[in-house]
Amino acid sequence: MSQGTRGQLGHAHAHGNEPEEDDLPPSPTMAQVLLEVERTRRDSHELLEVIARNTAPQQNELVMLNDFIQLHPPVFSHSTEPLEADDWLRSIERKLLAGHVADGDKVTYAAYHLEGAASSWWENYLNMRPAGPPTTWNEFCTAFREHHIPQGLMDRKREEFCNLTQGRRTVDEYSREFNRLSRYATEEVSTDSKKQERFRRGLNSELRRELNLHDFVTFQVLVNKAMKAEDMIPPGDFRKHPRDEGSSSSGPRKRRI
Numbered sequence: 001m002s003q004g005t006r007g008q009l010g011h012a013h014a015h016g017n018e019p020e021e022d023d024l025p026p027s028p029t030m031a032q033v034l035l036e037v038e039r040t041r042r043d044s045h046e047l048l049e050v051i052a053r054n055t056a057p058q059q060n061e062l063v064m065l066n067d068f069i070q071l072h073p074p075v076f077s078h079s080t081e082p083l084e085a086d087d088w089l090r091s092i093e094r095k096l097l098a099g100h101v102a103d104g105d106k107v108t109y110a111a112y113h114l115e116g117a118a119s120s121w122w123e124n125y126l127n128m129r130p131a132g133p134p135t136t137w138n139e140f141c142t143a144f145r146e147h148h149i150p151q152g153l154m155d156r157k158r159e160e161f162c163n164l165t166q167g168r169r170t171v172d173e174y175s176r177e178f179n180r181l182s183r184y185a186t187e188e189v190s191t192d193s194k195k196q197e198r199f200r201r202g203l204n205s206e207l208r209r210e211l212n213l214h215d216f217v218t219f220q221v222l223v224n225k226a227m228k229a230e231d232m233i234p235p236g237d238f239r240k241h242p243r244d245e246g247s248s249s250s251g252p253r254k255r256r257i
Contacts (some may be wrong), residue, residue, distance in 0.1 A: 068099045068109050077116035082157065083183050085148035089141060106137040121147055157184035165202040171226045174202065195219045206233050 028036075073095045076088040092110050101109055114122050125143055129135070135143075161181035166174040178199055182189045189195040196219050200208060203226065210229040216222040 063099055063101050063105070065105075065109060065112065068095070068101060071095050071099050073109075073113050075113045075115055076118050077114075078118060079148070081180075082149040082153050086145070089144055093141075103137060104134070107135050107140045110137075110140065118148070154184055157181060161185040162188065166204045166207070171203075171207070171223065171230045175199070175223045175226075178202065192219050196222050199223070 074088055074091050076085065076092075079085050079088075092113065096106050096109065111119075111122050125147075126135075161178075161184055164174075164178060164181060169177065182195070182198075188198055196216065199219065199222060200211065203211070207226055207229055210233075211222070211226060214225070216225060
């Protein structure tokens, strides 16, 4: 075969391997391109959600004490009112939940915010506790309430509420003391009508007479009306202590020396 013939065959063979325009795949439409972009975005979003779910427990375990302090948890040292200790415990528990603190760190982070007498109590508790697993959060709460909120003191506060009277207080002073002590006697104020009845019972006689003929929608309305009635009574009358009301009765009096 001559060289010219081989050249012609080679040229024809090379020309035959080149794809013709009819064999090329059609270009994607704009709708197809947008659909593919949306599918890719959705797949990426689902992948990120899976990663977040798998790493959430690890992130909770990595909450450090400094991170928890940034939530400004309350500090507890001692209290004259037993329910102040309960308020602290409830507040610190909300902070622990909001900060996603791991269960194994809750006691450590809460105890870090004990100071003074409360801190000494916790140290004594740990020293007297037998060796074993670390204290759980439920155990901490139970021990804290038993020490700082003893049932005997709660009963004493309840009795103080049941014996509360206005005495020489103004209505505003009496209502604030009433609300403070009512937390220790939840059964006596379980409904608004019970609360009103208990409040009326402790008012001075002049105010009771003014208010006994009226019914009030809510406890706060009763308090407001009592304040208005108080303004209409001479100061020397509404401040009389109940035991002073009978002091004007005739009878022998001891001479003071």
